Amino acid sequence: MDRLGAAGYRETNERDMGKSGISLYSGRWRQIHCRMMTGLCALAVLTLLAVLLIIMTYILLQGIPGLNWQFFTRPPAPVGLPGGGVYHAITGSLVLVGLACLIAIPWGVAAGIFLAAPRRPGPLAALVRFTADVLSGVPSITAGIFIYTLVVVRMHTFSALAGGLALAIVMLPVVTRNTEEILRLVPRGLQEAALALGISWWRVMLHIVLPTAARGVAIGITLAMAGVAGDPVPLFFTALNNNHFSLDLTQPMASLPMEIFRYAAGPFVTWHRLAWSGALVLIGIILLPMLLARIILPGYRIRR
């Protein structure tokens, strides 16, 4: 940083030193300027890290005391009784997010591939991109209401299926755009080399571009997953909540964000502690696939 900056200024310096020998960036001022910019950058980074650190330590401090075997293995205790856990919400969240992934990942990745493909941009691509843009602009409550009228009203009950669908709607455009952006980072030359071998564009995308960018795409997917895993809003009209452990897709299902919401808004101190622990578990569940994607999948440096 420092050396780069100095070299840049030296050039300016020589150019600006006209006959007068006076320069905007002469000696001392140049050094001060350089230090100031470095300092500002460092400050920004430190602020960000500090905020992150404070949040994480706070959640850890508040959440860890509530973590015990029961917390992971038991459904909630009846109101007023101590103990109980969020077992039902952990499994519920896994099922709901899993359902959403089942729908949003194949469709989203396929749409992303389609958008990033080396073809002439046709009306269909424009339509897909426009739809993805509109969908990602739609507030998540709208997805909930939409599925409510479409599924819940017809099935006459809130259900995990409806919840998964609502989450899928929220997740789909994010997966699509993340995938497209990442695939676009793969150099054109690579696509062209493959096309020039007489390989059709969709095979090029699927077998050459996608594997090259697999890690980025996977991280993009986990980010989209993280977004929906922590969002209770689409679930209010769809999966709702459930006090009991259930894997029945046609019945309401609990989820971590809904339980955190319920416990945090409740009147009991024990509930508040459960909410904190729930938040901690939620963060863990979100971080796990992200770390896995980074560890398992290879990243490629593309030589030019």
Added chain:
Amino acid sequence: MSYKLRVEALQAWYGQHQVLKGISMPIRANTITAVIGPSGCGKSTFIRCLNRMHEVVPGTRVAGRVWLDGRNIYNGINAVEVRRRVGMVFQTPNIFPAMSIFQNVVAGLYLNGIRGRRQLQERAENCLQQAGLWEEVRDRLHDTAAGLSSGQLQRLCIARALAVEPEILLMDEPCSALDPIASIRIEELMRELKASYTIILVTHNMQQAARVSDYTAYLCDGELVEYESTPEVFIRPKDSRTENYITGRGADTRPL
């Protein structure tokens, strides 16, 4: 001798900008044709039109006809088929980073449905040998290609292009990133390949064009200025622009 490829009134655009302004040239089978000309005159664009790679860039347009064995590649043939018959080697070696050396060589076959292990292995060995790379990589066929030198990578790209058995090989400045010895090896390789392929070579290196090619085309500002047998072009150029370019004089030239 028969004409493998006949280019007729070929025009090409990037958006509104016309780069090729009507090029007509017949190209004989089993010859090496060098395409030379100042930077930006449209050499790359020209050869990219010969295997329909030009249309891959958004906003581009092509007009004219290119007859490959008497069939117009812009009419009634699928672009994928055209590219299978007209292979291409690029200026920068674009290896597929997620694949091993072996997989890189056979990618064009494998992804077009040829899956027989023995067959792929034979073809890979054969093509690597043709490209003069076999001895250097035979012990690390299944390693990633990232560990190869630029010259080796370029030969790998040639092997990869040969693996799909094209009839024509387009080469866009294949030696520009290589040292003289690696370049000479690729030139030798081209001479060997001439027996079974028709080669069109874009180069900025006049000596290379003179050494390796049978015919030379001088392109200037999107027009074909001169197209003759290579000795003819280098010894008795008809057009003063060609002469200036070859000898390194004149306004629109860039020596070597």
